Amino acid sequence: MPTREILTKADLADLRRSALGTADPLGVAATLAQAAEQGRLEDPDDAGDALTLAAEIAEIRARPEAALRYAEQALEAYPSGDDPRAGFARALRVRALFRAGGRDDEAMAELTALRPLLLVQPDAPAYVSAALDAGGRSATAETWLSEAVDTVLNERATAASGPASTTIDPVVDLGPPDAPGVTFFLLQQRHRVRRNLNLPHDRQDDLADRLETQLVRRAGERRDAESDLLFWPRAEFDRLLAEHPALTEVYGPDWDAHRGRLETELVRLRGAGQAGLGVFGATVAGLTAFAGRRGGDPADAAVRAGYAAEVSARPSARIAWPPERNDACWCGSGLKYKKDCLPRSRS
Numbered sequence: 001m002p003t004r005e006i007l008t009k010a011d012l013a014d015l016r017r018s019a020l021g022t023a024d025p026l027g028v029a030a031t032l033a034q035a036a037e038q039g040r041l042e043d044p045d046d047a048g049d050a051l052t053l054a055a056e057i058a059e060i061r062a063r064p065e066a067a068l069r070y071a072e073q074a075l076e077a078y079p080s081g082d083d084p085r086a087g088f089a090r091a092l093r094v095r096a097l098f099r100a101g102g103r104d105d106e107a108m109a110e111l112t113a114l115r116p117l118l119l120v121q122p123d124a125p126a127y128v129s130a131a132l133d134a135g136g137r138s139a140t141a142e143t144w145l146s147e148a149v150d151t152v153l154n155e156r157a158t159a160a161s162g163p164a165s166t167t168i169d170p171v172v173d174l175g176p177p178d179a180p181g182v183t184f185f186l187l188q189q190r191h192r193v194r195r196n197l198n199l200p201h202d203r204q205d206d207l208a209d210r211l212e213t214q215l216v217r218r219a220g221e222r223r224d225a226e227s228d229l230l231f232w233p234r235a236e237f238d239r240l241l242a243e244h245p246a247l248t249e250v251y252g253p254d255w256d257a258h259r260g261r262l263e264t265e266l267v268r269l270r271g272a273g274q275a276g277l278g279v280f281g282a283t284v285a286g287l288t289a290f291a292g293r294r295g296g297d298p299a300d301a302a303v304r305a306g307y308a309a310e311v312s313a314r315p316s317a318r319i320a321w322p323p324e325r326n327d328a329c330w331c332g333s334g335l336k337y338k339k340d341c342l343p344r345s346r347s
Helices: 009-021 025-037 044-060 064-077 086-100 104-119 124-134 138-161 182-196 203-223 234-243 245-251 255-271 284-294 301-312 342-346
Strands: 278-281 318-320
Touching: 009 025, 009 044, 009 318, 025 044, 025 064, 044 064, 044 086, 064 086, 086 104, 086 124, 104 124, 104 138, 104 182, 124 138, 124 182, 138 182, 182 203, 203 301, 234 245, 234 255, 234 284, 255 342, 278 301, 284 301
Parallel strands: none
Antiparallel strands: 278 318
């Protein structure tokens, strides 16, 4: 937990990665809420995000009262409930309402208000379906996602050539590899929900699989020989090499080498004129689950490329680079950037 009086954007990014792994996650949530309340955020506009993170920590740790309080404070901190950043806080509030018991009608009313966001916000399919799952309403999630997919595909097909056909694949604009559009995330979440409900594979599930394959291919074409920019936090890195020793050749023999490779690659990409750079937090459980869905080996290059594409499409997984010299290092070590990973590209 940062010890400085003021919390910077880098501190918040670090806590987003590490809070649940600390000895006292709920203490971290309380500190975030206090920092927002007391004006101890470097950028006051971060208050809503800090309180949303506090709500997420409390909800995951099964503290619905605290999660509800933090989520409601987050919604007050955002300029309005329609702020694009507020959707996740509203969904966390719903999850806390379900957990609290006796407030299901209120939770469903809020989710119904969030439902239109499925058509416009790439993050909405994940947080709306997760909230419905939390309330034991996965079947409703499948219905909502299916209807949203039908709406989006019909709109795209109509715009392209007329009403969507039932016998040919609809027109789908996947979007760039690092920012797939709403259609991809709707299909991906629908596929997940249907799989969890043990529903039979249908035509839209096939489309979800094909779009994922297309995304992986396009990401690979763009990346060529570049690093996949997956960042494995220290505990994840140790577990990764313990389970897949062959990946030493890909990610380095130790965590220092891993961070050095990423820092060097980021410096190279910046020198080549690329902007908006960052790395993407990875987990062994995530890689293993992706490999299982694809029927492949987690150590296989194609599987890793697919996992990298999936992770890089999640805004929450992105760790912006570079931080300021005196800010916390992007790797989560707790040291200043200038004392940790900044020199690694020079060694």
